[in-house]
Amino acid sequence: MPLTPLDIHNKEFSRSFRGYDEDEVNEFLDQVIKDYESILRENNELKEQLAALKEKLDHFANIEETLSKTIIVAQETADEVKNNSKKEAQLIIKEAEKNADRIINESLAKSRKVALEIEELKKQASIYRTRFRTLLEAQLEMLREEGWDTFEKSAVNE
Template sequence: MASDPFDGDVRRLRHGGRGGGNGDPAGYRPVRPEDGMSEPPASPAPADAFHLTPLDIRKQEFRKSLRGYEPIGVEDFRMRVADALERVIRERSVLEERLSALSEQLRAFRERERAMNEALVAAQQLRQDMRVAAEREAQVIKREAEAEARRILDATRAAEAEGRARMQEAERMYAGYMQGFRALLERQLAELRALEGHGG
């Protein structure tokens, strides 16, 4: 990621408390040591020890020096830094709002996904229950059909046996009737022959 062109100069705009001596304006802190003087290295400050706002930049005052920077250039740079910082803050606010909205959408999507998963599991369970119930009902129907078929088969066999018995009884009775009728005819024929013999 490219570095911000104002980053190095913004870090040098730190201020805190009152300014130093020699008529320095309030809020002034030197950005480099005085000529011929060395400044001991400062201990690193914690990440949250310095907060810079656009208003801080616009109110920052610099000590004037014969070898200092051009006041117009410094003022122009300070205004551009403040404008850039305001733009960054606005963009950050927009991004935070967008992140919040996306987080809410993600939460809603996850809730919807969870509800859909629960509905899918419930549908699968219902389908499984319906399949088991259908198989159980089919088994019951099959057993009832088999029992009814056996009952009908037994009744058919019983009716067939009864019909055969009646047929045999009818045949026996018919044979007896025919035998008696034949005997009757033979007696009558014998009587007729006897009458014819007496008449001749």
């Protein structure tokens, strides 16, 4: 057990012939007591400071741990959002590709239908022209025939 200032103060030395000067010894012990009390006070202050610093250190260690966990959670959340965004983008792209394919197929089908209708109209126009030409040629032939001449003469004579 360490000495206390009171232990030093109450210490009695036995007297002997040709011993030390009692006043000198008492003065020295008083000085030792003062220094020892000062050192004990300083030691207690340092212990209190150490306890306060340990408390602050624990506080900051808790803050650091909380921040570290928060950063990890934020990183995981960011990764999750990023992955979800990629998946959503891929789904949008696939949907757009499907729509584009559907639109292209519909356009091709309409184009084929229009081409068939154009061909049909061309055939009908050709047939109409042929029939019309045939009709005109028949009418011209009728006009060229001699029967018209006689018809014209009889119509004029009447």
